[in-house]
Amino acid sequence: MNNGWEQSAQAWIASMGERGDWGREHVLDPVMLRRVALGQFARALDVGCGEGRFCRMLKAAGVAATGIDPTQRLVEVARQRDPSGDYRLGVAEQLEFEADTFDLVVSYLTLVDIVDFRTAIGEMARVLKPGGSLLIANLTSFTSACAAQGWIKDQEGNRLHFPVDRYLDEFPFRLEWAGVRIENWHRPLSAYMAAFLERDLHLAFFAEPEPVSGEASRQENHRRAPWFVVMEWQRPAVF
Template sequence: MSNGWELSAQAWIDSMGERGDWGREHVLDPVMLSRVAAGGFGRALDVGCGEGRFCRMLKAAGIAATGIDPTRQLLEVARQRDPSGDYRSGNAEQLEFEAASFDLVVSYLTLIDIVDFRTAINEMARVLKSGGSLLIANLTGFTSASADRGWVKDAEGRHLHFPVDRYLEEFPFWFEWAGIRIQNWHRPLAAYMTALLESGLQLTFFAEPGPLSGDPAHQERARRVPWFVVMEWRRPAVG
C-alpha cells in the first residue's frame, strides 16, 4: 500500500524551498545546525533526505553528506540541485552501508514515515562509528496523536486547544496540507526511547524547541503546543 509520497512528490517540491517550511526554518533548523556545528563531524548520512535540502546544509557546513530516500522524484530533484552530491535510492530499514561508516546519521522528520521504525533505528545505529551521533528531529506524540484533526477552534476561528487522544497506541494516519497527502505514524515517546536505548546508543541531547523567529501568530501557536522533539544519541566510544 502506498504511503502517498510518490503521488505527493511534486507538491512537496513546489512547497519546500531552500529555507524549508515554517517549522523547519524557524524551529528545527537552528537547533539541528547548532548540534551539527558542535559535533566536528566529517561524514554524514541523511536518512530520508527528500529533495536534499538538509544534505546541502550539511555540505555547506563542510561535511561530506550522503542522502538516501525511497522516492524517485525527490531524489531526481536533489541531484539536479546538487549535481556533485551523493544521493541514493534506499530504505531506512535496510541501509546498504558497512557498519561504522558514518560519524553522523540524521533523521530529520523521517521516523514518522517509517513503518518498521525499530529496525530502522537499529540500522542507523549499526552504521555509526564509535563516538558517532544519531541526530533526530521528530514530531512529538502530543501532536501526532491528533494531527489529522488539528486545532479545536471556536465559532470565530480562534484556536482553543490542540487535542490529544489514543496517545499510548501506535497507529498510522493520513496528513494533508498544500496539496500533499502522506501517511505518517503516531507513536508515544516511550516507543522511540525504548528502541533507541535497546540499540545501544546513549542520549546526549534532548529538546522540545520553540520558534526563534517567524511571524507572531505562528510563534504564539508553536509555543502553546510542543510540535517537535530534537534528540542526539551517541554510540559509546571504544578505547
C-alpha cells in the same frame, strides 16, 4: 504500503525551497545546525533526504553528506540541485552501507514516515561509528496523537486547545497540505526512547524547540502546542 510520497513528490518539491517550510526554517534548522556545528562531524548520512535540502546544508557546514530516500522523483531533484552530491535510492530499514561508516546519521522528520521504525533505528545505529551521533528531528508524540484532527476551536474560529487522544497506541494518520497527501505514524515517546535504548545508544541532547523567528502568531501557536522534538543519541566510543 503506499504512504503517498510518490504521488506527492512534485507538490512537495514545489513547496520546499532552500529555506524549507515554516517549522524547518524557524524552529528546527537552528537547533539541528547547532548540534552539527558542535559535533565537528566529517561524514554524514541523511536518512530520508527528500529533495536534498539538509544534505546541502550539511555540505555548506563542511560535512560530507550522503542522502538516501525511497522516492525516486525526490532523489532525482536532489541530484539536479547538487550534481556533485551523493544521493541514492534506499530505505531506512535496509541501509546499503557497511557497519561503522558514518560519524553522523540524521533523521530529519522521517521516523514518522517509516512503518518499521524499530528496524530503521537499528540500521541507523549499525552504520554509526563508535563515538558518532544519531541526530533526530521528529513530531512530538503529544501532537501527532491528534495531528489529523488539529486544534479544537470555538464558533469564531479561535484556537482553544490541542487535543491528545489514543496517546499510547501506534497508528497511521493522513496529512494534507499544499497538494501533499501523505501517511504519517503516531507512536508514544516511550516507544521511540525504548528503540534507541535497546541499541545501547546514550542520550546526549533533548529539546522541544521553540520558534526563534517568524510571524508572532505562528510562534505563539508553536509555544502553546510544540510540534517538534530534537534528540541526539550517541554510540559509545570504543577504548
